[in-house]
Amino acid sequence: MPKTVAEKLISLQRRFLLSTEEERQRLPFMKWEVVMAPKKAGGLGVGDAVIRNTALLFKWWWRFSKQDCPLWKKIICSCTNMDPAVMLRDQPVPTRGGPWKDICQLQIREPWLREKMISRLSMDLGNGRTIQFWEDSWLPNGVLKDMFPRLFSVSNLNGSVIEDCGFWDGLD
Incomplete structure (x- = not known):
């Protein structure tokens, strides 16, 4: 996207969030960086x-x-x-x-x-027979069962190794 298009888009987002019905400008209640920040970080999740x-x-x-x-x-x-x-x-x-x-x-x-x-597109996990999919820490953010407890609770693959939870699609 050209820089001018991105600037116009951001300008429209700001105007939408910060304008009143009479189209008069008012003082913003928070910094634009907070508006763009993810909800988990205390922002509104608008994104950049x-x-x-x-x-x-x-x-x-x-x-x-x-x-x-x-x-x-x-x-x-x-x-x-x-x-x-x-x-x-x-x-x-x-x-x-x-x-x-x-x-x-x-x-x-x-x-x-x-x-x-x-x-981050790929990672070497060996043959997939020794690492437990849900219980072992094989991702940078931690253990999957802790990151997704609701999904873990309904999964029928608890205790499975990575080899049991997917397939090789043949792509490099």
Whole structure:
């Protein structure tokens, strides 16, 4: 999303939250950072439009690398002279504008965010036969049964190892 569009969107959000019925400006009761902060952190959970847009663009970047060759990928590659068999990071950025150019430029503009997202896409858990899915701490945020107690209470996979709780989809 272009910077001007993001700024306009944020401006509309602010005006909606801070205006009265008579469209007169009033003093805000809280900082915009608090409005954007997650509810768990004491905010209103509105979120940052720029970060949300970047995350959505990264989703397309990730899908391009993970899906073999669906129709949408063939069309993108045809319009941008890209090779569907080559990762985006190894291809030149398209010269024509539009959303796909923005997606390809993510690795250049936001390298720290790209690395953070890629590092969280996969994790090595060995053969999946020794780590208990619900009870062991195999995720950075803690034990799943503590993070999702209601889901754990209705699960019929209590005591299962990771191998029993999923399948390998064949993607890298």
